[in-house]
Amino acid sequence: MFSAAAALCNSALEQGMRRPANARPASAASPTEGTLASAAASGDEPCSGVVATARSTRRGAIRILGGDNLGWLEALATDGVKVELAYLDPPFFTQRSFHRTARARDAVTGEVSRVVTLAFEDKWSSLEAYLAALEARVVRVRDLLTSDGSIVVHVDPTTSHYVKVMLDRVFGRECFASEIVWRYRRWPAKTPNFQRVHDVLLRYVRDAGEPPRFVQQYEPLAPSTRATWGDTKQLASFGRDGRRVRSTRTEVRSPGVPLGDVWEIGVIAPIAKERTGYPTQKPEALLRRLIEACTYPGDTVLDPYLGSGTTLAVAAALGRDGIGIDASEEALSVAAARLDGVAERLGLERR
Numbered sequence: 001m002f003s004a005a006a007a008l009c010n011s012a013l014e015q016g017m018r019r020p021a022n023a024r025p026a027s028a029a030s031p032t033e034g035t036l037a038s039a040a041a042s043g044d045e046p047c048s049g050v051v052a053t054a055r056s057t058r059r060g061a062i063r064i065l066g067g068d069n070l071g072w073l074e075a076l077a078t079d080g081v082k083v084e085l086a087y088l089d090p091p092f093f094t095q096r097s098f099h100r101t102a103r104a105r106d107a108v109t110g111e112v113s114r115v116v117t118l119a120f121e122d123k124w125s126s127l128e129a130y131l132a133a134l135e136a137r138v139v140r141v142r143d144l145l146t147s148d149g150s151i152v153v154h155v156d157p158t159t160s161h162y163v164k165v166m167l168d169r170v171f172g173r174e175c176f177a178s179e180i181v182w183r184y185r186r187w188p189a190k191t192p193n194f195q196r197v198h199d200v201l202l203r204y205v206r207d208a209g210e211p212p213r214f215v216q217q218y219e220p221l222a223p224s225t226r227a228t229w230g231d232t233k234q235l236a237s238f239g240r241d242g243r244r245v246r247s248t249r250t251e252v253r254s255p256g257v258p259l260g261d262v263w264e265i266g267v268i269a270p271i272a273k274e275r276t277g278y279p280t281q282k283p284e285a286l287l288r289r290l291i292e293a294c295t296y297p298g299d300t301v302l303d304p305y306l307g308s309g310t311t312l313a314v315a316a317a318l319g320r321d322g323i324g325i326d327a328s329e330e331a332l333s334v335a336a337a338r339l340d341g342v343a344e345r346l347g348l349e350r351r
Protein backbone atom coordinates (compact mmCIF):
# COMPACT_ATOMS: atom_id res chain seq x y z
CA MET A 1 0.00 0.00 0.00
CA PHE A 2 2.75 2.42 0.92
CA SER A 3 4.90 1.50 -2.09
CA ALA A 4 2.03 2.27 -4.45
CA ALA A 5 1.73 5.71 -2.89
CA ALA A 6 5.49 6.13 -3.08
CA ALA A 7 5.44 5.39 -6.81
CA LEU A 8 3.42 8.57 -7.32
CA CYS A 9 6.27 10.68 -5.97
CA ASN A 10 9.49 11.33 -7.85
CA SER A 11 11.30 11.96 -4.64
CA ALA A 12 9.31 11.53 -1.49
CA LEU A 13 11.96 13.16 0.65
CA GLU A 14 12.60 16.15 -1.53
CA GLN A 15 8.85 16.76 -1.65
CA GLY A 16 9.17 16.47 2.06
CA MET A 17 5.57 16.53 3.20
CA ARG A 18 4.26 13.18 2.01
CA ARG A 19 2.33 11.31 4.66
CA PRO A 20 3.46 7.73 5.33
CA ALA A 21 0.51 5.35 5.06
CA ASN A 22 0.38 4.66 8.75
CA ALA A 23 0.77 8.23 9.97
CA ARG A 24 -2.39 9.95 11.14
CA PRO A 25 -3.23 13.60 11.20
CA ALA A 26 -2.50 15.05 14.63
CA SER A 27 -6.18 15.71 15.15
CA ALA A 28 -6.92 11.98 14.92
CA ALA A 29 -4.54 11.01 17.69
CA SER A 30 -3.21 13.94 19.57
CA PRO A 31 -0.39 13.34 22.03
CA THR A 32 -2.45 14.48 24.97
CA GLU A 33 -5.16 11.90 24.26
CA GLY A 34 -2.52 9.24 24.76
CA THR A 35 -4.33 6.79 22.52
CA LEU A 36 -2.69 3.60 21.46
CA ALA A 37 -3.18 4.61 17.85
CA SER A 38 -3.17 1.85 15.29
CA ALA A 39 -0.28 1.58 12.86
CA ALA A 40 -2.85 -0.24 10.82
CA ALA A 41 -1.46 -0.06 7.31
CA SER A 42 1.36 -2.41 8.15
CA GLY A 43 -0.91 -4.62 10.26
CA ASP A 44 1.45 -4.41 13.23
CA GLU A 45 1.03 -2.85 16.62
CA PRO A 46 2.26 0.67 17.19
CA CYS A 47 5.66 1.13 18.81
CA SER A 48 4.37 4.44 19.98
CA GLY A 49 1.00 5.59 21.13
CA VAL A 50 1.43 8.96 19.51
CA VAL A 51 1.45 9.27 15.75
CA ALA A 52 2.59 12.66 14.52
CA THR A 53 1.62 14.52 11.38
CA ALA A 54 3.93 13.45 8.58
CA ARG A 55 6.44 16.15 7.73
CA SER A 56 10.07 16.74 6.92
CA THR A 57 12.41 19.57 7.92
CA ARG A 58 16.10 20.18 7.31
CA ARG A 59 19.02 21.88 8.93
CA GLY A 60 21.91 21.63 6.46
CA ALA A 61 22.35 17.91 5.79
CA ILE A 62 20.29 16.95 8.85
CA ARG A 63 16.70 15.85 8.16
CA ILE A 64 13.93 15.27 10.69
CA LEU A 65 10.97 13.19 9.50
CA GLY A 66 7.74 13.14 11.46
CA GLY A 67 5.45 10.10 11.47
CA ASP A 68 5.68 6.35 11.84
CA ASN A 69 9.12 5.15 10.85
CA LEU A 70 7.90 2.14 8.86
CA GLY A 71 6.49 4.26 6.06
CA TRP A 72 9.43 6.64 6.05
CA LEU A 73 11.95 3.79 5.87
CA GLU A 74 10.17 2.56 2.75
CA ALA A 75 10.20 6.08 1.30
CA LEU A 76 13.93 6.38 1.95
CA ALA A 77 14.53 3.10 0.13
CA THR A 78 12.38 4.28 -2.78
CA ASP A 79 14.56 7.38 -2.99
CA GLY A 80 17.71 5.23 -3.07
CA VAL A 81 19.03 6.66 0.21
CA LYS A 82 22.02 4.81 1.71
CA VAL A 83 23.39 5.21 5.23
CA GLU A 84 26.65 4.05 6.78
CA LEU A 85 25.27 3.74 10.33
CA ALA A 86 21.79 3.17 11.71
CA TYR A 87 21.26 3.54 15.45
CA LEU A 88 17.94 2.24 16.78
CA ASP A 89 16.85 3.04 20.33
CA PRO A 90 13.29 1.70 20.33
CA PRO A 91 10.98 1.53 23.33
CA PHE A 92 12.21 -1.25 25.63
CA PHE A 93 8.96 -3.22 26.14
CA THR A 94 8.38 -1.63 29.53
CA GLN A 95 4.56 -1.69 29.22
CA ARG A 96 4.57 1.94 30.39
CA SER A 97 3.74 5.40 29.14
CA PHE A 98 6.57 7.96 29.06
CA HIS A 99 6.07 11.63 29.82
CA ARG A 100 8.19 14.71 29.52
CA THR A 101 8.21 17.16 32.36
CA ALA A 102 9.11 20.71 31.40
CA ARG A 103 9.22 23.89 33.46
CA ALA A 104 7.13 26.77 32.18
CA ARG A 105 7.11 30.34 33.50
CA ASP A 106 3.80 32.22 33.53
CA ALA A 107 4.28 35.39 31.49
CA VAL A 108 2.12 37.49 33.85
CA THR A 109 2.80 36.15 37.34
CA GLY A 110 6.32 34.87 36.65
CA GLU A 111 5.39 31.70 38.50
CA VAL A 112 7.19 28.54 37.42
CA SER A 113 5.09 25.42 36.99
CA ARG A 114 5.69 21.92 35.71
CA VAL A 115 4.03 20.84 32.49
CA VAL A 116 3.73 17.10 31.95
CA THR A 117 3.17 15.91 28.38
CA LEU A 118 2.86 12.38 27.04
CA ALA A 119 5.97 11.58 24.98
CA PHE A 120 5.24 8.03 23.84
CA GLU A 121 3.59 4.77 24.80
CA ASP A 122 5.49 1.50 25.17
CA LYS A 123 2.55 -0.88 25.68
CA TRP A 124 2.20 -4.14 23.82
CA SER A 125 -0.18 -7.09 23.76
CA SER A 126 2.77 -9.52 23.84
CA LEU A 127 6.52 -9.81 23.43
CA GLU A 128 5.87 -11.42 20.04
CA ALA A 129 3.98 -8.34 18.86
CA TYR A 130 6.85 -6.11 20.04
CA LEU A 131 9.46 -8.22 18.27
CA ALA A 132 7.41 -8.43 15.07
CA ALA A 133 7.08 -4.64 14.89
CA LEU A 134 10.80 -4.17 15.54
CA GLU A 135 11.74 -6.83 12.99
CA ALA A 136 9.65 -5.15 10.27
CA ARG A 137 11.65 -1.95 10.82
CA VAL A 138 15.03 -3.68 11.09
CA VAL A 139 14.45 -5.39 7.73
CA ARG A 140 13.85 -2.01 6.10
CA VAL A 141 16.86 -0.46 7.81
CA ARG A 142 19.06 -3.33 6.57
CA ASP A 143 18.15 -2.43 2.98
CA LEU A 144 19.29 1.16 3.54
CA LEU A 145 22.77 0.23 4.79
CA THR A 146 25.83 0.55 2.55
CA SER A 147 27.62 -2.77 2.07
CA ASP A 148 30.24 -1.73 4.67
CA GLY A 149 27.66 -0.10 6.93
CA SER A 150 26.36 -1.27 10.28
CA ILE A 151 23.32 -1.18 12.52
CA VAL A 152 23.30 -0.76 16.31
CA VAL A 153 20.15 -1.76 18.20
CA HIS A 154 19.96 -0.42 21.74
CA VAL A 155 17.85 -2.47 24.14
CA ASP A 156 18.06 -3.74 27.71
CA PRO A 157 18.20 -7.21 29.26
CA THR A 158 14.38 -7.49 29.22
CA THR A 159 14.48 -8.20 25.49
CA SER A 160 18.13 -8.27 24.42
CA HIS A 161 18.34 -12.05 23.99
CA TYR A 162 15.17 -12.20 21.89
CA VAL A 163 16.27 -9.20 19.84
CA LYS A 164 19.65 -10.87 19.23
CA VAL A 165 17.94 -13.99 17.85
CA MET A 166 15.77 -11.78 15.62
CA LEU A 167 18.82 -9.84 14.36
CA ASP A 168 20.69 -13.11 13.67
CA ARG A 169 17.73 -14.15 11.52
CA VAL A 170 17.56 -10.85 9.61
CA PHE A 171 21.31 -10.28 9.08
CA GLY A 172 22.81 -13.78 9.45
CA ARG A 173 24.86 -14.82 12.47
CA GLU A 174 28.09 -14.11 10.57
CA CYS A 175 27.16 -10.42 10.53
CA PHE A 176 27.06 -10.13 14.33
CA ALA A 177 29.90 -7.74 15.28
CA SER A 178 29.58 -6.74 18.95
CA GLU A 179 27.47 -6.76 22.04
CA ILE A 180 28.32 -3.49 23.74
CA VAL A 181 27.41 -3.22 27.39
CA TRP A 182 26.69 0.35 28.42
CA ARG A 183 27.26 0.40 32.16
CA TYR A 184 26.00 3.40 34.09
CA ARG A 185 25.62 4.42 37.69
CA ARG A 186 22.27 5.50 39.01
CA TRP A 187 20.31 5.89 42.19
CA PRO A 188 19.90 2.37 43.65
CA ALA A 189 16.44 0.79 43.38
CA LYS A 190 14.90 -1.00 46.38
CA THR A 191 14.96 -4.56 45.06
CA PRO A 192 15.89 -7.97 46.45
CA ASN A 193 18.06 -8.46 43.38
CA PHE A 194 21.30 -7.22 41.85
CA GLN A 195 20.89 -3.65 40.67
CA ARG A 196 20.23 -3.35 36.95
CA VAL A 197 22.91 -0.97 35.71
CA HIS A 198 23.47 -1.75 32.06
CA ASP A 199 21.92 -1.57 28.60
CA VAL A 200 22.85 -3.73 25.64
CA LEU A 201 23.80 -2.40 22.20
CA LEU A 202 23.86 -5.07 19.49
CA ARG A 203 25.94 -4.21 16.42
CA TYR A 204 25.65 -6.02 13.09
CA VAL A 205 27.46 -5.33 9.84
CA ARG A 206 25.49 -5.35 6.59
CA ASP A 207 27.87 -7.68 4.77
CA ALA A 208 30.36 -9.86 6.65
CA GLY A 209 32.40 -10.28 3.44
CA GLU A 210 33.21 -6.54 3.18
CA PRO A 211 36.12 -4.88 5.00
CA PRO A 212 34.32 -3.21 7.92
CA ARG A 213 33.95 0.55 8.20
CA PHE A 214 35.55 0.90 11.59
CA VAL A 215 37.76 3.54 13.13
CA GLN A 216 39.67 2.24 16.14
CA GLN A 217 38.87 4.14 19.33
CA TYR A 218 40.99 4.10 22.49
CA GLU A 219 40.44 4.30 26.22
CA PRO A 220 43.01 5.51 28.76
CA LEU A 221 45.75 3.15 29.91
CA ALA A 222 45.14 1.43 33.26
CA PRO A 223 46.69 3.34 36.20
CA SER A 224 48.96 0.31 36.94
CA THR A 225 50.24 0.31 33.34
CA ARG A 226 50.92 4.04 33.47
CA ALA A 227 52.72 3.66 36.78
CA THR A 228 55.09 1.06 35.26
CA TRP A 229 55.38 2.26 31.67
CA GLY A 230 54.26 5.86 31.63
CA ASP A 231 52.34 7.05 28.56
CA THR A 232 54.60 5.41 26.00
CA LYS A 233 54.00 2.29 23.93
CA GLN A 234 55.49 -1.01 25.04
CA LEU A 235 57.07 -3.41 22.61
CA ALA A 236 56.09 -7.04 23.13
CA SER A 237 59.29 -9.12 23.53
CA PHE A 238 59.71 -12.87 23.24
CA GLY A 239 62.45 -15.20 24.55
CA ARG A 240 64.24 -17.87 22.47
CA ASP A 241 61.57 -20.39 23.43
CA GLY A 242 58.92 -18.08 21.95
CA ARG A 243 57.47 -17.17 25.33
CA ARG A 244 56.57 -13.57 26.25
CA VAL A 245 59.23 -11.86 28.35
CA ARG A 246 59.15 -8.40 29.93
CA SER A 247 58.17 -5.82 27.32
CA THR A 248 60.52 -3.03 26.32
CA ARG A 249 59.63 0.63 26.66
CA THR A 250 59.59 2.76 23.50
CA GLU A 251 59.65 6.53 23.05
CA VAL A 252 56.39 6.51 21.09
CA ARG A 253 53.40 7.97 22.90
CA SER A 254 50.59 5.41 23.41
CA PRO A 255 47.10 6.35 22.15
CA GLY A 256 45.69 4.20 25.00
CA VAL A 257 44.09 0.76 24.96
CA PRO A 258 41.87 -0.24 22.02
CA LEU A 259 38.31 0.33 23.20
CA GLY A 260 36.56 -2.72 24.63
CA ASP A 261 32.88 -3.62 24.53
CA VAL A 262 32.00 -2.53 28.08
CA TRP A 263 31.49 1.23 28.18
CA GLU A 264 31.20 3.12 31.43
CA ILE A 265 29.41 6.35 30.58
CA GLY A 266 27.40 8.36 33.08
CA VAL A 267 23.69 8.93 32.62
CA ILE A 268 22.78 12.56 31.92
CA ALA A 269 23.10 14.63 35.09
CA PRO A 270 20.00 16.61 36.17
CA ILE A 271 21.78 19.90 35.52
CA ALA A 272 23.65 18.83 32.37
CA LYS A 273 23.44 21.27 29.45
CA GLU A 274 22.39 18.50 27.07
CA ARG A 275 19.37 17.47 29.18
CA THR A 276 16.09 18.14 27.36
CA GLY A 277 13.69 16.55 29.83
CA TYR A 278 12.67 13.99 27.20
CA PRO A 279 12.28 10.60 28.88
CA THR A 280 14.81 7.93 27.83
CA GLN A 281 17.22 10.55 26.43
CA LYS A 282 20.65 8.98 25.84
CA PRO A 283 23.98 10.70 26.60
CA GLU A 284 25.78 12.40 23.74
CA ALA A 285 29.02 10.69 24.85
CA LEU A 286 27.51 7.29 23.99
CA LEU A 287 26.51 8.39 20.49
CA ARG A 288 29.83 10.14 19.95
CA ARG A 289 31.70 6.88 20.48
CA LEU A 290 29.45 4.94 18.13
CA ILE A 291 29.48 7.54 15.37
CA GLU A 292 33.24 8.10 15.57
CA ALA A 293 33.89 4.34 15.49
CA CYS A 294 31.44 3.37 12.73
CA THR A 295 31.49 6.33 10.30
CA TYR A 296 33.78 8.81 8.56
CA PRO A 297 33.12 12.54 8.24
CA GLY A 298 30.55 13.11 5.47
CA ASP A 299 28.84 9.73 6.06
CA THR A 300 25.14 9.50 6.85
CA VAL A 301 23.69 8.35 10.17
CA LEU A 302 20.05 7.22 10.45
CA ASP A 303 18.01 7.17 13.67
CA PRO A 304 14.42 5.93 13.15
CA TYR A 305 13.58 6.31 16.88
CA LEU A 306 14.90 9.84 17.21
CA GLY A 307 13.39 10.92 20.54
CA SER A 308 15.04 14.14 21.70
CA GLY A 309 17.43 14.19 18.74
CA THR A 310 20.65 13.03 20.45
CA THR A 311 21.93 11.13 17.41
CA LEU A 312 21.40 14.01 15.01
CA ALA A 313 22.89 16.58 17.40
CA VAL A 314 26.06 14.49 17.68
CA ALA A 315 26.15 13.60 13.97
CA ALA A 316 25.97 17.29 13.01
CA ALA A 317 28.68 18.25 15.49
CA LEU A 318 30.93 15.52 14.05
CA GLY A 319 30.40 16.58 10.43
CA ARG A 320 28.13 13.68 9.49
CA ASP A 321 24.82 13.91 7.65
CA GLY A 322 21.78 12.64 9.53
CA ILE A 323 18.21 11.43 9.12
CA GLY A 324 15.99 11.10 12.17
CA ILE A 325 12.39 9.86 12.38
CA ASP A 326 9.91 10.00 15.23
CA ALA A 327 6.16 9.50 15.58
CA SER A 328 5.78 11.58 18.72
CA GLU A 329 4.84 15.26 18.47
CA GLU A 330 6.65 15.89 21.74
CA ALA A 331 9.84 14.24 20.46
CA LEU A 332 9.66 16.19 17.21
CA SER A 333 9.28 19.49 18.99
CA VAL A 334 12.15 18.76 21.42
CA ALA A 335 14.43 17.47 18.64
CA ALA A 336 13.61 20.43 16.37
CA ALA A 337 14.47 22.95 19.11
CA ARG A 338 17.67 21.07 19.92
CA LEU A 339 18.73 20.89 16.27
CA ASP A 340 17.95 24.59 15.81
CA GLY A 341 20.50 25.27 18.54
CA VAL A 342 23.05 23.00 16.86
CA ALA A 343 22.34 24.55 13.45
CA GLU A 344 22.86 28.03 14.85
CA ARG A 345 26.18 27.03 16.40
CA LEU A 346 27.36 25.32 13.22
CA GLY A 347 25.82 27.82 10.79
CA LEU A 348 23.58 25.26 9.03
CA GLU A 349 20.80 26.49 6.78
CA ARG A 350 17.27 25.76 8.08
CA ARG A 351 14.60 24.65 5.60
Ligand SMILES: C[S@@+](CC[C@H](N)C(=O)[O-])C[C@H]1O[C@@H](n2cnc3c(N)ncnc32)[C@H](O)[C@@H]1O
Binds near residue numbers: 279
Ligand atom coordinates in the same frame (compact mmCIF):
# COMPACT_ATOMS: atom_id res chain seq x y z
C1 LIG B 1 13.69 5.30 23.63
S1 LIG B 1 13.06 6.69 22.78
C2 LIG B 1 14.49 7.29 21.90
C3 LIG B 1 15.32 8.22 22.74
C4 LIG B 1 16.47 8.86 21.97
N1 LIG B 1 17.51 7.91 21.66
C5 LIG B 1 17.05 10.05 22.72
O1 LIG B 1 18.27 10.08 23.01
O2 LIG B 1 16.30 10.96 23.04
C6 LIG B 1 12.13 5.92 21.52
C7 LIG B 1 11.45 6.88 20.56
O3 LIG B 1 10.90 6.13 19.50
C8 LIG B 1 9.70 6.74 19.07
N2 LIG B 1 8.92 5.72 18.35
C9 LIG B 1 8.39 4.60 18.84
N3 LIG B 1 7.77 3.91 17.87
C10 LIG B 1 7.93 4.61 16.73
C11 LIG B 1 7.54 4.40 15.38
N4 LIG B 1 6.84 3.32 15.01
N5 LIG B 1 7.87 5.33 14.47
C12 LIG B 1 8.57 6.43 14.82
N6 LIG B 1 8.99 6.67 16.09
C13 LIG B 1 8.67 5.77 17.03
C14 LIG B 1 9.05 7.25 20.35
O4 LIG B 1 8.16 8.30 20.08
C15 LIG B 1 10.29 7.68 21.14
O5 LIG B 1 10.53 9.05 20.97
